[in-house]
Amino acid sequence: MPKHRAVLVLPHIHVQNANAISSPMTWGFPAITAFTGVMTALERRLGRDAGIALYGVGVVCHGFEAQVTTTGYTRAFHLTRNPVLSNGSNAAIVEEGRAHLDVTLVFDVRLADTCRGDAERLALAERVAHELAGMRLAGGSVMPALSGSVRRSSRPVLELVPDDDSQVEKRRKQFRLLARRWLPGFALVSRDDLLQTRLAELRANHPAASALDAWLDLSRWNTRAVERPAKQDNDQPPTVEWITDPRPGWVVPIPVGFAALSDLHPPGTVRGARDASTPFRFVETVWSMGQWISPHRIKSLDDLVWVTDHDPEHPSEHALYRCRNAYSPPAPVLADLTNDIQL
Structure with a gap:
């Protein structure tokens, strides 16, 4: 069983016509389950004899081009025109949203003893990239690199991660150097904490508020009217100002897995x-909440990768299959206003 921890980076993967409808209530970037799914399929294709096991995957997006109309206020997906049926009637069209992607995949892996050498790791990384080139990613086609466009920064990387507790600083420095190669780009991390905080805020005024209310409140821009009182020496009536609630960064609603509706058949x-x-x-x-952040703001590999989670001890009616991410936001820094005080 592979036991040596390593990080595998497959940079700048160009995907054409990836699925842009990630769930019944969201659209845009593919669901994170699409990337954990390709991780599982990739490990199966490599086989047990490859000497590598994939435990988690992180996603850094460098480019996203939705295949939609851009004129007017209403956007519509570009759909295909399917051939007519044998009787001459039109076949039913299932709306399919598509997008072109430029992503970097970062895998948390374990290596066997036979794959620890530099030459062995380089050959294994090239093999993984070659296998992925013949697979589907989020329903889209992985496009080959153009002739003469392969740069050093676009080659796969497989590096051992120092797993000794005394090498924390070395491990942090290694991740920081890797993260620089993923710029410019944005990494998708979990923000379950925002959902729990907003639910508590809503229930303070509306005890009947549900998690769905908190999720919808975080998924939209909220603008409210605030009354500004008139000055004391002015006979004008109070004015109303429209204020948009601030958002804690680039927060987006995302699907993170599935909940059971039935027993196992x-x-x-x-x-x-x-x-x-x-x-x-x-x-x-x-569904939950996610956030796009710059890779240089992520401190460790654990904060970037997503892992699959399922508790078999749960009763069947509460079985949950979901993806989890260990990212935790930094503590807010209070501004020092000492120098701003006017004496």
């Missing part, structure tokens, strides 16, 4: 299931 008992050898369960999407 035995393999092959559900008609239409794609895999007749695996137990089947009906699920629904689970």
Whole structure:
């Protein structure tokens, strides 16, 4: 079993026509489950004899181009025109949102003893990149690099991570040097804390507020009217000013996994299931909040990568399959106003 921790970086992967409808209530960048899914598929394709195990994946986006109309206030996806049916009628069109991506994937991996050497790690990184080039990523096609455009910064990297507790500073410096290569770009991290904080704020005034109310409140721009009293020496009535609530950075609603709606059905008992050898369960999407931040603001690999989580001890009606991220925002720094005081 691989035991040596390492970081695998596949930089600037160009994806064409990735799925831009990530859930029934969100659109835009693909869901993080699309990237944990490609991580699982990639590990299966490499096989157990490759000497590498993938534990988590981080995503840094360098470019996003949604395939939509840009004129007017209403946007519409660019849809394909499907061929007519045998009887000459038009086939039903399922709306498919597409986007072109330029992303860097950062994997938290474990290596076997046979893959610790520099030459072995370089060959393994090239093999992983070659395997990914023939796969689908978030429903889109991985495009090959143009001839003559392969730069040193675009080559895959596989580096061992110092796992000794006495090498914390060395581990932090290694991650900082890697993060510089991902600029300019934005990394997606979890902000479950914002959802919990906003729910507590809403329930202070409205005890019946739910998590959905807090999620919708964070997902939109909130503008409210604030009455400004008139000056004492002025007979004019009070004025009203529209104020937009501040937001703690580039916060976005994201799907993070699935919640069970039924018990596990035995393999092959559900008609239409794609895999007749695996137990089947009906699920629904689970949403949370995420934030896009610059990679240089992330301090460690654990704060960047997403891992899959499932507690088999939960009862079936509460089974949860979701992705988790260990990012924690820095503590707010209070401004020092000593020099601003006018004596």
